[in-house]
Amino acid sequence: MSVTAHLQELRRKHQVLSAEVEEAQRSPGVSDFAIAEMKKQKLKLKEEISRLAN
Numbered sequence: 001m002s003v004t005a006h007l008q009e010l011r012r013k014h015q016v017l018s019a020e021v022e023e024a025q026r027s028p029g030v031s032d033f034a035i036a037e038m039k040k041q042k043l044k045l046k047e048e049i050s051r052l053a054n
Contacts, residue, residue: 007052014045 001009021038024030 003052007049010045010049010052014042014049017042017045 017038021035021042024035024038
């Protein structure tokens with residue numbers, strides 16, 4: 001897999017996770033811990049995207 005394709009996939013995963021976080025924050029049944037874990041995953045993806053883009 002090329003770096004460009006990998007970056008595109010990481011960006012796609014980041015967007016999907018971002019939407020999931022927003023949805024979870026609007027849902028009263030989702031725990032704060034679960035939301036925090038999703039945010040950590042999102043941050044890791046963002047860091048990986050930044051690392052590969054430079």
